[in-house]
Amino acid sequence: MPTDYGPVAIWGVAAVVGLATFAVRGSFVYLFGRIETVPPRVTRALRFVPPAVFAALVVPSLVVVDGSADLVPVAVSASASEGVSVAVGNERLLAGLVAAGAAWVTEDVFATIAAGMLTLWFLRFVV
Amino acid sequence: MPVSHVPPAVRRGVRDATPVAVGIVPFGLVTGVASVEAGLSPAQAVGFSVLAFAGASQLAVVDLLGRNAALAVAVLTGVVINLRLLMFSASIAPYFRPFGSRRKTLSSYLLTDQAYALAVSWYREADPDSTARFRYFVAAGGSLWVVWQASLVAGVVAGANVPASWGLEFAVPLVFLGLLVPAVSTRPTLAAAVVGGGVAVAGDVVVVGGSTGLPYNLSLVVGAVAGILAGVAVSASSDGTEGDDGEPGTPEGVSD
Numbered sequence: 262m263p264t265d266y267g268p269v270a271i272w273g274v275a276a277v278v279g280l281a282t283f284a285v286r287g288s289f290v291y292l293f294g295r296i297e298t299v300p301p302r303v304t305r306a307l308r309f310v311p312p313a314v315f316a317a318l319v320v321p322s323l324v325v326v327d328g329s330a331d332l333v334p335v336a337v338s339a340s341a342s343e344g345v346s347v348a349v350g351n352e353r354l355l356a357g358l359v360a361a362g363a364a365w366v367t368e369d370v371f372a373t374i375a376a377g378m379l380t381l382w383f384l385r386f387v388v
Numbered sequence: 389m390p391v392s393h394v395p396p397a398v399r400r401g402v403r404d405a406t407p408v409a410v411g412i413v414p415f416g417l418v419t420g421v422a423s424v425e426a427g428l429s430p431a432q433a434v435g436f437s438v439l440a441f442a443g444a445s446q447l448a449v450v451d452l453l454g455r456n457a458a459l460a461v462a463v464l465t466g467v468v469i470n471l472r473l474l475m476f477s478a479s480i481a482p483y484f485r486p487f488g489s490r491r492k493t494l495s496s497y498l499l500t501d502q503a504y505a506l507a508v509s510w511y512r513e514a515d516p517d518s519t520a521r522f523r524y525f526v527a528a529g530g531s532l533w534v535v536w537q538a539s540l541v542a543g544v545v546a547g548a549n550v551p552a553s554w555g556l557e558f559a560v561p562l563v564f565l566g567l568l569v570p571a572v573s574t575r576p577t578l579a580a581a582v583v584g585g586g587v588a589v590a591g592d593v594v595v596v597g598g599s600t601g602l603p604y605n606l607s608l609v610v611g612a613v614a615g616i617l618a619g620v621a622v623s624a625s626s627d628g629t630e631g632d633d634g635e636p637g638t639p640e641g642v643s644d
Binding site for chain 2: 266273281283285288291293299302304305306308311312313317318319320321325328329330354355356360371374378
């Protein structure tokens with residue numbers, strides 16, 4: 262799904278993000294002597310940037326399907342005539358849960374990608 | 389130049405960075421693929437990468453551009469993800485204090501989570517002089533830069549040649565998942581993740597003025613802010629029991 266933005270907008274975003282990131286990186290390197298440390302309360306808040314932002318990026322892409330939340334990775338139904346049947350619910354959520362397990366065990370981004378993509382392909386092309 | 393003429397700090401920096409550099413290859417590949425899928429030209433993908441040199445935020449920004457999010461939201465997201473680098477800048481600044489402004493500029497540009505972690509641990513262990521500190525930092529950070537850009541270019545090339553049915557765009561949330569899971573190690577970080585993810589989902593499914601989801605992809609920013617506040621609140625209410633408020637210097641699971 263390609264962007265509708267033109268080259269000027271894209272280069273503009275790249276330049277602004279690049280400049281701002283450089284300013285963040287260089288901030289204390291240049292200011293040292295005037296500001297010695299980050300206030301502890303700011304440091305504490307910054308510690309929660311990665312979990313909060315990464316979760317806000319990940320969770321919707323796993324559970325939001327066509328504008329509503331699909332929280333069922335595996336649909337299990339039981340009936341007297343057919344017994345218990347299991348079907349794939351939300352394939353992205355199921356693949357994401359497998360990948361999260363891999364991330365938990367290995368703490369490795371490559372293993373996480375591999376587990377998630379292989380699960381998705383298995384659900385799409387095999388099941 | 390024969391290897392023996394390379395300053396020891398440079399050799400040490402490259403050697404220390406090598407295993408870390410291997411670890412960022414898949415991340416760079418995914419960012420390259422995602423850049424192409426978002427509609428960036430190869431020059432734009434590489435140009436952005438050289439200007440920002442910031443893995444997670446690059447990936448988030450190209451993903452948002454591909455979804456036609458508001459430009460301000462894309463920029464804000466990219467900058468917020470990189471705010472954590474303030475901690476590393478403050479922590480490493482004393483070691484860079486004697487550098488001239490050109491050395492400071494280059495070192496700042498190359499400051500990533502991984503370069504920071506490698507350098508500070510070597511500085512503490514070996515107590516090198518100013519020049520060796522600079523050489524080590526540029527060697528380690530420069531190695532990471534080269535590997536990152538090369539893997540991104542490989543991803544740009546691959547992205548143009550992989551069929552859409554493979555669903556390669558799914559690798560984007562997987563990368564963030566691979567960064568998220570290790571970043572959740574304490575109760576406050578768990579609270580930040582649960583609230584951040586939950587509020588972002590709510591923002592995507594809520595019906596506002598007849599259309600679904602908050603406008604401009606704001607759900608991401610609202611979720612992130614709510615998550616940060618939740619983490620601060622839980623950590624304040626359980627002060628001293630979590631042991632996660634030590635000095636900034638252990639970038640667990642945060643990649644860049």
